[in-house]
Amino acid sequence: xxxxxxxxxxxxxxLGRGVxxxxxxxxxxxxxxxxxxxDPGKLxxxxxxxxxxxxxxxxxxxxxxxxxxxxxGSKADLPEQGPELAKLFNTVDSFDTHAKVPDYFAAVDxxxxxxxxxxxxxxxxxxxxFSINRLYGEAxxxxxxxxxxxxxxxSQGHSDAIRRIPGVAGAVQYTIPSxxxxxxxxxxxxxxxxxxxxxxxxxxxxxxxxxxxxxxxxAIVTMPDYFADYDTTVNFISAxxxxxxxxxxxxxxxxxxxxxxxxxxxxxxxxxxxxHSNPEFTSSVLVAYARAAYRLKQQGxxxxxxxxxxxxxxxxxxxxxxxxxxxx
Amino acid sequence: xxxxxxxxxxxxxxLGRGVxxxxxxxxxxxxxxxxxxxDPGKLxxxxxxxxxxxxxxxxxxxxxxxxxxxxxGSKADLPEQGPELAKLFNTVDSFDTHAKVPDYFAAVDxxxxxxxxxxxxxxxxxxxxFSINRLYGEAxxxxxxxxxxxxxxxSQGHSDAIRRIPGVAGAVQYTIPSxxxxxxxxxxxxxxxxxxxxxxxxxxxxxxxxxxxxxxxxAIVTMPDYFADYDTTVNFISAxxxxxxxxxxxxxxxxxxxxxxxxxxxxxxxxxxxxHSNPEFTSSVLVAYARAAYRLKQQGxxxxxxxxxxxxxxxxxxxxxxxxxxxx
Numbered sequence: 032x033x034x035x036x037x038x039x040x041x042x043x044x045x046l047g048r049g050v051x052x053x054x055x056x057x058x059x060x061x062x063x064x065x066x067x068x069x070d071p072g073k074l075x076x077x078x079x080x081x082x083x084x085x086x087x088x089x090x091x092x093x094x095x096x097x098x099x100x101x102x103x104g105s106k107a108d109l110p111e112q113g114p115e116l117a118k119l120f121n122t123v124d125s126f127d128t129h130a131k132v133p134d135y136f137a138a139v140d141x142x143x144x145x146x147x148x149x150x151x152x153x154x155x156x157x158x159x160x161f162s163i164n165r166l167y168g169e170a171x172x173x174x175x176x177x178x179x180x181x182x183x184x185x186s187q188g189h190s191d192a193i194r195r196i197p198g199v200a201g202a203v204q205y206t207i208p209s210x211x212x213x214x215x216x217x218x219x220x221x222x223x224x225x226x227x228x229x230x231x232x233x234x235x236x237x238x239x240x241x242x243x244x245x246x247x248x249x250a251i252v253t254m255p256d257y258f259a260d261y262d263t264t265v266n267f268i269s270a271x272x273x274x275x276x277x278x279x280x281x282x283x284x285x286x287x288x289x290x291x292x293x294x295x296x297x298x299x300x301x302x303x304x305x306x307h308s309n310p311e312f313t314s315s316v317l318v319a320y321a322r323a324a325y326r327l328k329q330q331g332x333x334x335x336x337x338x339x340x341x342x343x344x345x346x347x348x349x350x351x352x353x354x355x356x357x358x359x
Numbered sequence: 360x361x362x363x364x365x366x367x368x369x370x371x372x373x374l375g376r377g378v379x380x381x382x383x384x385x386x387x388x389x390x391x392x393x394x395x396x397x398d399p400g401k402l403x404x405x406x407x408x409x410x411x412x413x414x415x416x417x418x419x420x421x422x423x424x425x426x427x428x429x430x431x432g433s434k435a436d437l438p439e440q441g442p443e444l445a446k447l448f449n450t451v452d453s454f455d456t457h458a459k460v461p462d463y464f465a466a467v468d469x470x471x472x473x474x475x476x477x478x479x480x481x482x483x484x485x486x487x488x489f490s491i492n493r494l495y496g497e498a499x500x501x502x503x504x505x506x507x508x509x510x511x512x513x514s515q516g517h518s519d520a521i522r523r524i525p526g527v528a529g530a531v532q533y534t535i536p537s538x539x540x541x542x543x544x545x546x547x548x549x550x551x552x553x554x555x556x557x558x559x560x561x562x563x564x565x566x567x568x569x570x571x572x573x574x575x576x577x578a579i580v581t582m583p584d585y586f587a588d589y590d591t592t593v594n595f596i597s598a599x600x601x602x603x604x605x606x607x608x609x610x611x612x613x614x615x616x617x618x619x620x621x622x623x624x625x626x627x628x629x630x631x632x633x634x635h636s637n638p639e640f641t642s643s644v645l646v647a648y649a650r651a652a653y654r655l656k657q658q659g660x661x662x663x664x665x666x667x668x669x670x671x672x673x674x675x676x677x678x679x680x681x682x683x684x685x686x687x
Binding site for chain 1: 377380381385460461464481490491492493494495497498500501502547620621622624625626628629631632633635636639640642643644647665667668669670671672674675676679680682683684686687
């Protein structure tokens with residue numbers, strides 16, 4: 032019998048596939064199954080030989096899964112799945128609707144306590160690693176300001192918003208942080224930056240036959256919340272070029288804390304990510320936190336957790352003495 | 360009676376003064392005293408009205424100090440003070456002799472357990488925040504390489520080494536990371552870099568009257584361990600210019616993890632610091648970890664800890680729900 036941490040995946044989209052890949056690089060863990068709401072017989076896994084089950088059967092696997100990684104979306108899937116599955120499994124998820132975090136945490140926490148499980152919510156890079164860096168920045172440099180920049184990266188939400196405009200056959204949207212704004216922040220000058228000064232938005236749009244480009248452009252750049260407050264560039268391209276040049280999902284960004292110590296010493300802390308694949312990176316973070324969830328449960332802990340509650344050492348397969356010797 | 364965390368400082372050099380400043384920005388903590396091996400009557404504090412005591416008297420203060428921040432050096436002070444004071448106080452220190460961390464941890468741990476105390480060792484930025492970022496990088500991107508660059512910054516150890524050369528009246532040494540090496544790493548190419556390719560060393564030296572500049576230069580650039588493996592520039596300047604231009608203690612650097620996910624996606628994580636005052640920043644980190652030490656002790660924990668054992672949330676004065684709402 033293996034001593035590996037037994038991981039299952041709930042939901043096999045981009046994130047689920049990323050978790051499958053990340054597990055293949057984690058010798059202390061093994062994928063034991065995938066759960067889907069689709070027809071399990073028709074789901075083809077990338078490179079694993081594990082069984083695929085219907086989500087309806089998941090309660091039969093309570094004793095054969097150490098941690099269930101929830102790979103569904105924050106809008107439709109997690110608000111229901113998270114609290115439901117927290118009764119049965121230790122879980123990790125990437126819930127990312129910032130405004131709803133308190134309610135979601137409370138719901139998952141109640142279930143996790145009832146089921147004596149450890150459930151880590153809102154794991155990934157933002158929320159996730161960026162959140163941790165915002166916290167470190169503020170705790171270490173209490174006098175200062177924190178700046179978060181996103182991009183250059185593909186925003187799924189903004190791309191979807193464009194696709195819903197009549198006349199649009201396809202679209203992607205890139206969020207681009209302003210290099211000037213970043214340089215100002217890095218200089219320690221602690222500028223007040225408007226939304227427009229921090230990020231630009233660049234759109235690549237495929238029109239339906241006969242659609243009016245000017246109307247579509249106008250609908251995009253004036254869209255409240257999504258585009259109206261930004262400088263937005265709209266490029267019309269062919270379906271062929273969209274498929275050829277914009278199929279990848281890069282992303283990234285920066286969290287910068289600019290603070291003062293002593294009488295007037297400027298101190299800058301910066302954390303940045305440059306991601307070739309946003310979902311694969313998020314999945315890699317999920318897998319590391321699955322290890323932590325397992326260990327916390329082994330230690331007798333229960334309840335919902337955020338990344339703020341997880342000591343760094345719990346993420347590594349190495350033991351504490353090894354970590355101190357090699358990485359401290 | 361105040362509910363603030365009562366902090367005392369052991370050792371009043373650059374770090375001790377930095378802790379004093381950082382505490383003034385931490386409304387949940389208060390400085391209650393400074394301990395010194397010098398004559399307490401002659402020690403003038405920067406801006407605090409707290410009593411100064413002799414280190415010999417420190418055992419009388421066991422019940423009036425929640426956390427003692429050890430501000431001595433890693434060579435002469437901490438190896439003895441750390442284990443000794445861990446019997447009496449919750450402590451935080453900036454022990455930074457990498458090779459001796461396992462022994463030091465073991466000695467402090469034994470004392471802390473005997474005295475039922477929480478003692479956090481090796482806190483600061485390297486070891487410290489850089490260590491945490493090395494760990495996050497390796498745990499999240501197991502296939503990859505980690506690069507640590509230091510500088511541009513003043514290295515106290517290298518400056519001291521130059522000052523010991525006959526004919527040298529004064530000196531500072533700056534460690535400068537190679538911009539080309541950093542760019543290669545950021546590109547995701549994962550280069551193998553020699554010591555010489557990663558950092559350069561720049562020295563500003565004041566000669567004693569009659570000293571031979573060429574002999575001094577030769578003694579510096581050929582010095583084993585310190586300079587022989589690097590491209591080293593030696594500039595001779597006047598005592599006046601040394602005092603005017605090189606009195607500050609800037610430092611910083613980068614930890615970069617370059618990894619692969621999926622089949623071939625390059626992912627780059629980078630943490631960087633640009634510090635106007637190295638000791639003031641280290642002190643600020645010490646103060647945040649003093650808060651964590653206090654909380655761990657309140658929770659019933661005991662023993663030596665490293666930064667790897669401390670959940671991020673413990674560093675912040677804010678509560679868990681507030682952190683999730685504001686920073687997650």
